[in-house]
Structures are given as structure tokens and as C-alpha cells.
Amino acid sequence: NFSNYVKIVEVGPRDGLQNEKKILPSTVKIDFINKLSETGLTSIETTSFVSSKWIPQMSDNSEVFKNINKKSNINYPVLVPNLRGLEQAMLMGVKEIAIFSSASETFSLKNINCTIDESIQRYEEVITQAKRDSLKIRGYISCIAGCPYEGDIKSSAVAKLSETMLSLGCYEVSLGDTIGIGTPKKIKNVLNEVKRIFPNQDLSNFALHCHDTYGQGIGNIYSSLDYGIRVFDSSVGGLGGCPYADGASGNIATEDLIYFLHGEGFITGIQLDKIVDIGKWINNELGRKNQSKVGIALLSK
Ligand code: HMG
Numbered sequence: 001n002f003s004n005y006v007k008i009v010e011v012g013p014r015d016g017l018q019n020e021k022k023i024l025p026s027t028v029k030i031d032f033i034n035k036l037s038e039t040g041l042t043s044i045e046t047t048s049f050v051s052s053k054w055i056p057q058m059s060d061n062s063e064v065f066k067n068i069n070k071k072s073n074i075n076y077p078v079l080v081p082n083l084r085g086l087e088q089a090m091l092m093g094v095k096e097i098a099i100f101s102s103a104s105e106t107f108s109l110k111n112i113n114c115t116i117d118e119s120i121q122r123y124e125e126v127i128t129q130a131k132r133d134s135l136k137i138r139g140y141i142s143c144i145a146g147c148p149y150e151g152d153i154k155s156s157a158v159a160k161l162s163e164t165m166l167s168l169g170c171y172e173v174s175l176g177d178t179i180g181i182g183t184p185k186k187i188k189n190v191l192n193e194v195k196r197i198f199p200n201q202d203l204s205n206f207a208l209h210c211h212d213t214y215g216q217g218i219g220n221i222y223s224s225l226d227y228g229i230r231v232f233d234s235s236v237g238g239l240g241g242c243p244y245a246d247g248a249s250g251n252i253a254t255e256d257l258i259y260f261l262h263g264e265g266f267i268t269g270i271q272l273d274k275i276v277d278i279g280k281w282i283n284n285e286l287g288r289k290n291q292s293k294v295g296i297a298l299l300s301k
């Protein structure tokens, strides 16, 4: 008797844009987030307060966050890699942050220039400060199903890091298949390991963050429902990728995810037709092909 309600975390404005070469004007990003705010979504990852040398597309983080129309029933989380990012985010009145580490040592070095342990030390400080100001904190773990540099990643490493993040005070851990190589068997393997650490509870404080590089996103999400996972990250139009993960293509498209969930009888509260239109619009703005199969199908009707 798990819940029938599924929460979608729209990561298009952050994950969706961070790897795009073409720098979008801030006004377009603001329009993008404002449009998404009218669809029934309750969580929209807005930007990241990271180094603009590392992620040029996010250099207008403050400008974007400041100017979006914030609705009281929507969370607008932002990525924060260190205290500097937290301070910047807090100046803008951010209420929810996401910290991000990895189950792969090499990916951690490439993505945030420190080891996994160093990242946790850094995040301890970030979390202490953020909690003092009553911010909500979400945690990401990358490379749960494999790493672009190291290949196989032990599921036990994912489980251990999950435990650390929750004990530090993250309200939810989002498990990232950064390069989309997992199949349901692998995902279930990871979730079984996580369950060994939390044997007496469902995994309702976990989310799944699937990139759809190998077309496995929906299958992987389907396989996680039995574990009680009811939060999924996705990008409208299938935007997305990580510049420090070669071969990482877009997140599972929000359109495809909603079509699947509604078809299976789940409630999301999100209007699919509006999401489809936004997917078309943002892909046009980027001069990019729509990556959502559901979007393409519904738009050609
Ligand atoms: P570093 O070079 O080790 O740090 O980078 P540093 O402290 O030496 O600083 C270097 C420069 O950046 C300095 O500027 C700092 O001031 C500045 P300079 O003095 O040279 O002019 N700096 C900052 N500027 C703005 N905001 C900040 C900040 N911090 C330092 N917060 C650092 C370390 C963590 C900063 C860097 O590696 C970084 O920004 N990495 C972010 C990479 C990133 O955003 N990757 C994509 C997101 S993760 C992802 O996509 C995966 C996910 O989707 C889940 C999944 O799919 O698996 C979440």
C-alpha cells in the first residue's frame, strides 16, 4: 500500500541546460521556469551556485533566481557545491539546496575537484550552516549504476554514501544514473543494497534520477516503484547532461515520465499538454531536437 501520488522534480533549468554550449539569455531561462510553474509541478530545480569557470551556463544563477515568479506551493531548489555557493544562494533567499557527491572516486575528482570524503567534509559545513537558516537539503549521488571513468561501481558504495547523506540531514537522497547505463537488474541491485541498511522502511525518502542515454529510464523507474520510491527527477524535452560525464545525454523526459505514470494510474498533478508545449518551445530556443518520444507523438497529432 504505497502512495498513489508521485512527485516529479523538474531538473530542466539546471541539469537540462548546464551542458548546453549555447548560452541562453537569462530572460529565456526566467521565462522557462515561469512557464514550468504553471503546469502543476511542485519542485523545479532552478540553477546551480557553482563556479562559472566550471559551468558557464549557470553564471547568471543569481539573476535567474531573483527574477522568477516564485509560487508559494512550489520549491525552487538550487545546486550548491561549497560554502561559497551556499552564501550566494542565501543572499538570493533560496529555501532549498541540493548537495551533490558521487559513488565514484574519479567522477568526484572530475566533477567537483575533490575526493568523496573531502566532499562530505565540505558538505558537513554547508549543511550545518544551511540548517541554522532552516533550509531544506537534498542530496545527490552520481554514478550509482556505473561511472564513465571507472566502469562498474559497487552498490555497497552507493548504500554507504546514502546513509551518510541522510545522517548528515538530507531529507531525501536522489540516486543518479549519470550516464544512463543501468538496466532494471542493476537498479534493483543498488536498491537492495540500500535496503540492507534500512531494512525496516520503504525507500520513500529516496528519489531516482535517470538519464535516458540508453533508453532505460522508464524501465528503471518502473522497477523502483516496488521499493516505495515515489520521487523522480526529469527534464522537459529530454534536455540534459553533465559536462564532466562523457556520453551523458538527457534526463528522462518529463513528458515520457508523466505519460507513463498516468498510464499506470499514478497521480502527479501535472498537466501533460502544458509540459509538451514547453518541451517544444525550449528545444526551439536551444536549436535542439525534441528528445521526448511522447512530446513528438503528441505534437504530431
Ligand atoms: P575548484 O577549482 O577546486 O575550487 O572547484 P576553488 O575553490 O579553487 O575555486 C576555483 C574558482 O572558482 C575560484 O575563482 C573561486 O572563487 C570560484 P578564481 O579565484 O579562480 O577567480 N568558486 C566559485 N564561484 C562561484 N560559485 C561557487 C564557487 N566556488 C568556487 N560556489 C568547485 C571546485 C566545486 C567550485 C567546482 O569544481 C565546481 O563548481 N564544480 C561544479 C560542477 C558541476 O556543476 N557539475 C554538474 C552538476 S552535477 C550533475 O550534473 C550530476 C547530477 O545531475 C546527478 C547525476 O546525474 O548523477 C546532480
Ligand code: MG
Residues within 6 Å of the ligand: 015, 176, 178, 209, 211, 241, 242
Ligand atoms: Mg544529472
